[in-house]
Amino acid sequence: MRTALIMEGGAMRGMFTCGVIDVLMRHGITFDGAAGISAGAVFGCNFKSGQIGRPLRYNMAYCRDPRYCSLRSLIRTGDLYGADFCYRVLPEELDVFDREAFRDSPLRFYVGATDAATGKAVYHLCTDGGGEDMLWFRASASMPMVSRPVKVGDALLLDGGIADAVPFAFMESQGYTRNVIVLTQPKGYRKKPASGMPLIRLLLRKYPKIAEAMAVRHAMYNREMEKIDRREASGAALVVRPPEPLRIGHTEKDPAELERVWQIGVREAERRLEEIRAFLAG
Numbered sequence: 159m160r161t162a163l164i165m166e167g168g169a170m171r172g173m174f175t176c177g178v179i180d181v182l183m184r185h186g187i188t189f190d191g192a193a194g195i196s197a198g199a200v201f202g203c204n205f206k207s208g209q210i211g212r213p214l215r216y217n218m219a220y221c222r223d224p225r226y227c228s229l230r231s232l233i234r235t236g237d238l239y240g241a242d243f244c245y246r247v248l249p250e251e252l253d254v255f256d257r258e259a260f261r262d263s264p265l266r267f268y269v270g271a272t273d274a275a276t277g278k279a280v281y282h283l284c285t286d287g288g289g290e291d292m293l294w295f296r297a298s299a300s301m302p303m304v305s306r307p308v309k310v311g312d313a314l315l316l317d318g319g320i321a322d323a324v325p326f327a328f329m330e331s332q333g334y335t336r337n338v339i340v341l342t343q344p345k346g347y348r349k350k351p352a353s354g355m356p357l358i359r360l361l362l363r364k365y366p367k368i369a370e371a372m373a374v375r376h377a378m379y380n381r382e383m384e385k386i387d388r389r390e391a392s393g394a395a396l397v398v399r400p401p402e403p404l405r406i407g408h409t410e411k412d413p414a415e416l417e418r419v420w421q422i423g424v425r426e427a428e429r430r431l432e433e434i435r436a437f438l439a440g
Contacts, residue, residue, distance in 0.1 A: 167196025177423020277367030
């Protein structure tokens with residue numbers, strides 16, 4: 159039996175996930191593998207490096223910094239979230255990402271992204287938190303229309319949530335059969351079709367397969383939620399989700415709001431801590 163922690167994206171709803179993983183780390187709960195999509199990747203990687211509180215700390219410190227996330231950054235660089243600041247300055251200088259701890263951890267950490275040429279999900283096993291891994295973290299969280307595709311090898315990659323919102327099926331295919339899934343929407347949430355598809359297709363005209371995936375993204379998401387609900391009901395997976403809608407902006411600039419959502423994650427993880435332990439023990 160191999161265990162995994164699987165983390166949905168959702169921009170700053172990911173502060174909920176940060177609260178959950180901080181509790182898991184504080185209580186020494188471990189897994190054989192983990193996988194993250196978008197915010198679930200860029201925040202969740204701190205579970206492998208063992209850095210309790212780091213994503214909350216740097217988001218609160220820099221959420222109002224135009225180098226981190228701003229219209230100015232989008233206009234100047236093509237990225238709403240500044241790539242150089244987020245993936246070099248911040249982890250190397252301002253709030254250092256512990257690459258040595260990441261490398262030495264036995265946890266196998268996977269990141270999912272979407273191939274811009276095919277519109278299909280692709281996955282990467284992160285090994286050392288170095289340059290290639292950082293490119294995958296960035297790609298996984300590169301939201302379409304407000305981010306440049308990220309070149310990794312011969313591929314151009316974008317946000318993993320376009321093609322695979324929650325990579326539980328991928329992790330099952332890798333042999334992980336006892337999975338804790340962290341979602342950032344409450345039970346019963348279902349996604350509606352994207353509004354403004356003609357504009358989306360226009361803005362993504364260089365990447366028609368991404369536009370096609372965006373058009374059916376709601377159906378993909380809703381199918382995944384139905385499958386997760388069935389796994390939860392059968393006891394095959396344990397799902398941790400917010401008890402109510404988090405009501406936080408995708409690019410939230412209020413540190414108090416970030417901490418509020420983090421606290422919801424902390425409370426929910428603490429409430430279910432013994433249930434999680436028992437589930438992982440089999």
